[in-house]
């Protein structure tokens with residue numbers, strides 16, 4: 796099983812009321828298997844409708860398209876991701892007011 800984490804923004808099912816979407820490449824697992832079926836992804840409430848509207852496509856294509864579309868406003872947990880120097884001072888200013 797995969798944790799219910801939105802592949803677009805990294806929001807988890809604990810933080811947002813989302814749902815699973817079956818995509819064109821959905822392959823149900825045989826009944827005697829335990830795991831995560833291919834083409835079956837969970838999306839947060841913010842990205843669920845957009846994902847559903849593209850459920851006629853393979854999951855991987857939809858995730859890529861949505862990441863591109865929503866990349867401006869992502870809180871996806873990424874370690875070692877580069878941050879623009881100016882962004883840090885803006886965050887500090889927003890938090891401290893200085």
Ligand SMILES: [Zn+2]
Nearest residue numbers: 801804839842
């Ligand atoms: Zn999301």
